[in-house]
Amino acid sequence: MHRRLLPAVVAVGAALIVAACGSSDDNTSTGKASNSKAAAGGEPFSGAKAGEGKKGGSLTALASGDVDYVDPGQTYYAFGNMIHYAVNRTLYSYGPGDIDKPRPDIAASEPEISADQKTMTIKLRPGIKFAPPVNRAVTSKDVKYAFERAFSANVPSPYAAAYFSDVVGAPKKLGAIKDIPGIETPDDQTLVFKLTTPSAALVSQALAMPISTPVPKEYAAKFDAHQPSTYDQYVAFTGPYMYKNDSSGKLVGRKPGKSIELVRNPNWDPKTDYRPAYLDSITVEEGNDDAVSSARRILKGQSLVQGDGTTPAPVIKTAVQQDKDQIALIPSGGYRMISMNSSIKPFDNLNVRKAVLAAADRQALLLTRGGKMIGDLATHFLPSDFPGFADAGGLKGTGADFLASPSGNMDLAKKYMLAAKKEDPSLPIDANGMWTGGEKLLMVAANADPGKKTAEVALQQFQKLGFNVNFRTAPQDTLYTKFCNVPKAQVVVCPNVGFQKDFYDPQSLLDPVFNGKNILPQNNSNWSQLNVPAINDAMAKAAALPAGPQRNKAWGEIDKMVTEQAPAIPFIWDKVPTVESANVRGVVNEYSTSWDLSFTSLK
Numbered sequence: 001m002h003r004r005l006l007p008a009v010v011a012v013g014a015a016l017i018v019a020a021c022g023s024s025d026d027n028t029s030t031g032k033a034s035n036s037k038a039a040a041g042g043e044p045f046s047g048a049k050a051g052e053g054k055k056g057g058s059l060t061a062l063a064s065g066d067v068d069y070v071d072p073g074q075t076y077y078a079f080g081n082m083i084h085y086a087v088n089r090t091l092y093s094y095g096p097g098d099i100d101k102p103r104p105d106i107a108a109s110e111p112e113i114s115a116d117q118k119t120m121t122i123k124l125r126p127g128i129k130f131a132p133p134v135n136r137a138v139t140s141k142d143v144k145y146a147f148e149r150a151f152s153a154n155v156p157s158p159y160a161a162a163y164f165s166d167v168v169g170a171p172k173k174l175g176a177i178k179d180i181p182g183i184e185t186p187d188d189q190t191l192v193f194k195l196t197t198p199s200a201a202l203v204s205q206a207l208a209m210p211i212s213t214p215v216p217k218e219y220a221a222k223f224d225a226h227q228p229s230t231y232d233q234y235v236a237f238t239g240p241y242m243y244k245n246d247s248s249g250k251l252v253g254r255k256p257g258k259s260i261e262l263v264r265n266p267n268w269d270p271k272t273d274y275r276p277a278y279l280d281s282i283t284v285e286e287g288n289d290d291a292v293s294s295a296r297r298i299l300k301g302q303s304l305v306q307g308d309g310t311t312p313a314p315v316i317k318t319a320v321q322q323d324k325d326q327i328a329l330i331p332s333g334g335y336r337m338i339s340m341n342s343s344i345k346p347f348d349n350l351n352v353r354k355a356v357l358a359a360a361d362r363q364a365l366l367l368t369r370g371g372k373m374i375g376d377l378a379t380h381f382l383p384s385d386f387p388g389f390a391d392a393g394g395l396k397g398t399g400a401d402f403l404a405s406p407s408g409n410m411d412l413a414k415k416y417m418l419a420a421k422k423e424d425p426s427l428p429i430d431a432n433g434m435w436t437g438g439e440k441l442l443m444v445a446a447n448a449d450p451g452k453k454t455a456e457v458a459l460q461q462f463q464k465l466g467f468n469v470n471f472r473t474a475p476q477d478t479l480y481t482k483f484c485n486v487p488k489a490q491v492v493v494c495p496n497v498g499f500q501k502d503f504y505d506p507q508s509l510l511d512p513v514f515n516g517k518n519i520l521p522q523n524n525s526n527w528s529q530l531n532v533p534a535i536n537d538a539m540a541k542a543a544a545l546p547a548g549p550q551r552n553k554a555w556g557e558i559d560k561m562v563t564e565q566a567p568a569i570p571f572i573w574d575k576v577p578t579v580e581s582a583n584v585r586g587v588v589n590e591y592s593t594s595w596d597l598s599f600t601s602l603k
Helices: 014-021 078-087 140-150 160-164 200-206 217-224 291-300 313-322 350-359 362-369 410-423 451-463 476-484 507-514 533-543 549-564
Strands: 058-062 119-123 183-187 190-194 241-243 259-264 281-285 304-306 327-331 334-340 441-446 469-474 493-500 568-579
Touching: 058 291, 078 241, 078 259, 119 200, 140 160, 140 183, 140 190, 140 217, 160 200, 200 507, 291 304, 291 313, 291 568, 304 568, 313 327, 313 568, 334 451, 350 410, 350 451, 362 451, 362 568, 441 451, 441 476, 441 493, 451 469, 451 493, 469 476, 476 493, 493 507, 493 568, 507 533, 507 549, 533 549
Parallel strands: 058 281, 058 304, 441 469
Antiparallel strands: 119 190, 183 190, 241 259, 259 281, 327 568, 334 493, 334 568
16 A cells, blocks of 8 residues: 565675764865764765756666556556656656655646545646647546546555545446546636545645656547556657657657666756756666665766665765765655554453563664664654654654663563553463463564564564464565464564555654554554554544644654554664765755756756
């Protein structure tokens, strides 16, 4: 349903952290931000400032694989987004530095939202045209059709139902492409969304996702008639760049697993866009399976940036020590945690869960991902600099005593275990606060590092309280689809789960993971199966609030409520490392957690 965090960062280790802490040089001559805070585990390397690039030249991005989809109705993951926002325009989008809210893109201004939060009216910017072979102006009907096709079986969007099911008449199940009466087009430059619930605050931010990319029905319908749609091979673009295509629109610039060739869109008008689009062309070179070699090639080469994947630990260490102005660490807008199933004994007992958190050495868990260089120690769930983060307590945390000690507090853990015993004398807890039950608790972990290492450290922390754990490993996709996402699998501990933003709204990070109403038989992301009526009700009320300080405060309070329930051990707010060549003036996009190809240039 959402972009779940993947085990993408190889553990860096204490040596890198120590080496990094000695670095404090500035690189103001290249427009780079100071690296001193990043080296100390604070602000990330920020890359170049937007809007100061030089026109011309060609850039190559090195990638191991291909984008998930070119079709805007289906693309979802970070690498797909990196390319998508260079070749397409959405109603709203996040430019570099935009973390509070998206800016108008195809839309001419912010949406006009009714007082009851059930109607959104959006005016479109004139003068935006589709690339060849469509060659006509974008209209509101193109955006309406984009949504209608995304609810179909032929173009199954991974998130249409999650964010847009409140639109009046939105299909409840996948089928043929149908009219959605709740999306109205009174004229070519006006869109109106009618909602069944007061959910405009959330839905309006979701309009920045690729689903709102216009799709010309008269051109795409013949491709959408196939199952699956073949529009993925014939997309009509609206951004400053486009996949190289032929006269029929076929994307000859995409060779899956080998390369992507982006060229200028001849119909793009810079007067209608906030993107500077400095580069003449962009090539993605795929099949670079050796992450260490490709990252080193980028650092030592010319006109190269990292595409998909992540920068391996040895290269991060080298870059921090020797090439500080060639690496960026981008906050992921997410969190990682060790979840406990609150529907299964003994973790149905709040005091037992609090005991686990009190005993947890979160510093050790943080080190399995690379330490402070690769993320801040999480003290609750809403991540650093995210709406609601400060309202939930910021870096200091919510004030929960069982999260006060980053390295764990066994005396406090004992206190909570004994409190659980007093509450329920049948619990097998001895006078020392140790669990003495013989039943094995199922923990399913990733079978590869760093996820496996994180799970092994977590295993030790459960064992030191006396828990008997049945430790199993599985590939990351299987871990989700067969175990942690399936309640009937009866997994007690999921040590490799977490959530990453779809956009900058706190509801999108807390509601799917901790709302009891979202516990599903399949594709369940409420891994702890937390179902607290007071939290569910607070979420329902907060969801109806308009975007702004009041909404952020409400969700910050919900973060505190969730943290107090101790459903999981939060241990890291990730940063995504990515590298560039010395002659590249790379600008990062915090939303896509990648280089922003429409702002990046050559020196």
